[in-house]
Amino acid sequence: NAGVTQTPKFRVLKTGQSMTLLCAQDMNHEYMYWYRQDPGMGLRLIHYSVGEGTTAKGEVPDGYNVSRLKKQNFLLGLESAAPSQTSVYFCASSEAYNEQFFGPGTRLTVL
Amino acid sequence: AQTVTQSQPEMSVQEAETVTLSCTYDTSESDYYLFWYKQPPSRQMILVIRQEAYKQQNATENRFSVNFQKAAKSFSLKISDSQLGDAAMYFCAYRSGGGADGLTFGKGTHLIIQP
Numbered sequence: 001n002a003g004v005t006q007t008p009k010f011r012v013l014k015t016g017q018s019m020t021l022l023c024a025q026d027m028n029h030e031y032m033y034w035y036r037q038d039p040g041m042g043l044r045l046i047h048y049s050v051g052e053g054t055t056a057k058g059e060v061p062d063g064y065n066v067s068r069l070k071k072q073n074f075l076l077g078l079e080s081a082a083p084s085q086t087s088v089y090f091c092a093s094s095e096a097y098n099e100q101f102f103g104p105g106t107r108l109t110v111l
Numbered sequence: 112a113q114t115v116t117q118s119q120p121e122m123s124v125q126e127a128e129t130v131t132l133s134c135t136y137d138t139s140e141s142d143y144y145l146f147w148y149k150q151p152p153s154r155q156m157i158l159v160i161r162q163e164a165y166k167q168q169n170a171t172e173n174r175f176s177v178n179f180q181k182a183a184k185s186f187s188l189k190i191s192d193s194q195l196g197d198a199a200m201y202f203c204a205y206r207s208g209g210g211a212d213g214l215t216f217g218k219g220t221h222l223i224i225q226p
Binding site (some may be wrong): 041 | 155213219
């Protein structure tokens with residue numbers, strides 16, 4: 001099993017450009033999450049999903065959109081990237097009440 | 112909202128010694144879970160240990176154990192017989208027990224292992 005995978009691993013964008021980060025999990029988990037990690041900070045929750053077709057806002061949702069069209073995939077979109085969105089992005093998945101399994105992260109730089 | 116505080120930005124320990132990382136949290140909930148995650152330079156988040164709030168017994172995983180003080184809202188991690196491979200960032204995290212909420216993380220403690 002691959003666990004949780006993220007595509008791409010690195011990306012550089014210019015201000016105003018758009019992009020989509022893909023998260024995929026093969027553990028048949030219901031819950032999926034997107035976090036961002038900034039220097040000197042722990043991870044902060046952006047959006048999450050409790051099942052196919054559902055999404056909810058986390059602590060820092062502004063400037064991001066998400067979709068969960070298939071149970072195994074969770075997409076994070078940036079419509080108009082800003083330098084403040086330079087960060088490392090982590091996807092995670094879990095079953096209820098269990099620990100979250102994390103992907104390897106995507107390093108995004110917005111110039 | 113819940114908050115998690117790690118008051119030690121950096122800790123250093125000699126190889127084979129024992130080190131304790133501190134974590135306190137603030138919540139009004141009675142049902143929750145606490146975790147310690149390790150993040151080595153590879154950036155991968157690795158679960159070290161978990162504790163259910165309803166369990167009085169402290170969790171242990173090999174060389175890793177916790178001291179869970181529910182009334183004091185304290186959740187420290189003890190690493191025994193420290194090894195070079197333990198060098199990493201360690202994050203304390205909180206999760207509500209009532210639903211599918213994400214984790215609330217502390218800012219982390221950078222653990223250095225001196226050979």
